[in-house]
Amino acid sequence: MITRRVGVVGGGLAGLTAALRCADEGLGVTLFEARPRLGGLTYSFQRDGLWIDNGQHVFLRCCTAYQGLLERLGVADRVTVQDRLDVPVRSELDRRGGRLRRTGLPAPLHLGSTLARYRWLSPAARARVVRAALALGRVDRTDPEVDRRSFGDWLTAHGQDQRAIETVWDLIGIATLNAPAERASLALAATVFQVGLLESAAAADIGWSLVPLQELHGDAASRALAAAGVTVRTRSKVRDVVPAGDGWTVDGAAFDDVVLAVPPSAAEMLAPAGAIELESGWAEELGSTPIVNLHVIYDRVVLDEPFFAAVDSPLQWVFDRTHQAGLSRGQYIAVSLSAAEDLIDTPVPELRDRLLPHLERLLRITDEARLVEFFVTRERQATFRQRPGTAGLRASARTALPGLYLAGAWTDTGWPATMEGAVRSGEAAVAALLQGRPAERREAVV
Numbered sequence: 001m002i003t004r005r006v007g008v009v010g011g012g013l014a015g016l017t018a019a020l021r022c023a024d025e026g027l028g029v030t031l032f033e034a035r036p037r038l039g040g041l042t043y044s045f046q047r048d049g050l051w052i053d054n055g056q057h058v059f060l061r062c063c064t065a066y067q068g069l070l071e072r073l074g075v076a077d078r079v080t081v082q083d084r085l086d087v088p089v090r091s092e093l094d095r096r097g098g099r100l101r102r103t104g105l106p107a108p109l110h111l112g113s114t115l116a117r118y119r120w121l122s123p124a125a126r127a128r129v130v131r132a133a134l135a136l137g138r139v140d141r142t143d144p145e146v147d148r149r150s151f152g153d154w155l156t157a158h159g160q161d162q163r164a165i166e167t168v169w170d171l172i173g174i175a176t177l178n179a180p181a182e183r184a185s186l187a188l189a190a191t192v193f194q195v196g197l198l199e200s201a202a203a204a205d206i207g208w209s210l211v212p213l214q215e216l217h218g219d220a221a222s223r224a225l226a227a228a229g230v231t232v233r234t235r236s237k238v239r240d241v242v243p244a245g246d247g248w249t250v251d252g253a254a255f256d257d258v259v260l261a262v263p264p265s266a267a268e269m270l271a272p273a274g275a276i277e278l279e280s281g282w283a284e285e286l287g288s289t290p291i292v293n294l295h296v297i298y299d300r301v302v303l304d305e306p307f308f309a310a311v312d313s314p315l316q317w318v319f320d321r322t323h324q325a326g327l328s329r330g331q332y333i334a335v336s337l338s339a340a341e342d343l344i345d346t347p348v349p350e351l352r353d354r355l356l357p358h359l360e361r362l363l364r365i366t367d368e369a370r371l372v373e374f375f376v377t378r379e380r381q382a383t384f385r386q387r388p389g390t391a392g393l394r395a396s397a398r399t400a401l402p403g404l405y406l407a408g409a410w411t412d413t414g415w416p417a418t419m420e421g422a423v424r425s426g427e428a429a430v431a432a433l434l435q436g437r438p439a440e441r442r443e444a445v446v
């Protein structure tokens with residue numbers, strides 16, 4: 001009989017991971033989610049019969065915890081991962097494309113030949129990029145001083161000019177850190193480049209979903225949680241998490257342990273004073289950065305590859321979403337705009353006037369192609385602000401109060417705010433929870 005009860009607050013990837021892990025350990029779990037659906041920041045909605053993701057999500061082969069969650073949800077066959085990292089790179093100023101493609105050589109040699117031929121830089125600048133990459137591989141990403149330094153500052157000190165930053169470092173960095181180099185923490189940037197590109201050749205092979213995100217995460221999780229015996233309460237915005245005797249209450253329901261897997265502002269509001277050992281106001285200080293996606297439908301095929309990255313353009317990454325959305329005629333293109341502070345409040349007509357011409361130049365759109373639809377999705381708090389000095393504002397899974405744990409991509413996983421970080425945080429919270437109470441007590445109550 002299950003007598004140890006865990007309340008998990010938040011049904012994003014962190015909370016889903018925590019709830020399933022606890023259930024797999026034989027604990028009695030109730031999951032509270034404010035919205036009507038699971039999946040948190042990864043979701044889809046229907047529009048004119050098409051499935052639209054709130055924002056394009058990709059992962060890398062090194063995201064092992066995330067892929068483990070997909071296995072657990074029974075949906076690992078609904079994603080694809082490139083055999084070898086291959087990023088087509090298009091410029092608005094030059095019709096000939098370039099690529100960032102790895103070879104079969106071990107890291108870091110796997111990127112040597114692609115960088116040697118990288119069209120958007122002079123040979124001397126390419127050599128400087130290689131030297132900086134090797135130096136970045138030696139940066140101690142766990143050093144607090146490193147976290148306090150900006151990536152852009154470090155790149156400049158390592159001979160990288162604006163052109164190299166734009167065409168190499170920001171090409172990868174903006175999408176993974178949701179910040180340009182000058183506003184990103186060096187420690188987080190070092191994590192991305194070391195783990196993704198410098199330590200293992202296969203690590204950065206890119207993966208993406210073949211189905212809408214809602215199907216991949218939220219809906220699959222609903223089934224897995226039900227099968228694991230978890231009680232799921234959607235449309236349940238938790239207001240009170242209160243210590244009660246040896247345990248806790250969540251809006252009046254009693255639990256032995258609670259995992260708060262909510263965004264920072266909700267965690268600061270819900271956790272009792274003193275539980276999170278950071279100065280009051282820490283969530284606001286940590287802050288957030290928006291991501292905007294442009295959704296563009298044409299009456300014909302205008303892109304013959306699954307995605308590309310852009311240089312010499314205000315656009316960043318462009319994806320073909322036709323199949324996932326269920327579009328049967330024409331093509332559906334999604335443009336992901338990270339670090340979108342300047343665009344988050346821009347009205348749709350202005351975004352269209354400003355940005356569509358750039359997309360059409362990158363797509364080499366001909367006069368015959370007809371635009372069918374243009375719309376925009378905005379995620380104001382897509383990630384925490386991954387600027388220098390954030391490490392000290394990322395709380396750990398264990399709080400100062402027994403039985404209360406934290407999860408979320410913003411917690412101190414060492415990873416940037418990613419799906420991988422969210423899943424790792426859920427795992428860390430459950431590891432702390434299982435250690436948190438003496439084994440004898442666990443045996444006594446389970």
Ligand SMILES: Cc1cc2nc3c(=O)[nH]c(=O)nc-3n(C[C@H](O)[C@H](O)[C@H](O)COP(=O)(O)OP(=O)(O)OC[C@H]3O[C@@H](n4cnc5c(N)ncnc54)[C@H](O)[C@@H]3O)c2cc1C
Pocket residue numbers: 009010011012013014015032033034035039040041042054055056057058059236237238239261262263266291292379381382383407408409410417418419420422
């Ligand atoms: C547009 C966009 C693009 C992205 N692209 C990528 C990408 O390409 N690759 C990648 O790895 N990552 C990407 N990310 C980041 C990734 O989606 C997140 O890091 C991850 O999903 C965060 O998961 P989480 O569980 O930590 O938080 P969340 O998903 O925010 O989950 C928290 C949950 O808590 C719920 N909640 C809040 N308050 C309460 C309350 N009081 N009671 C009950 N429930 C509550 C919320 O409704 C939410 O469901 C992207 C994010 C966005 C928005």
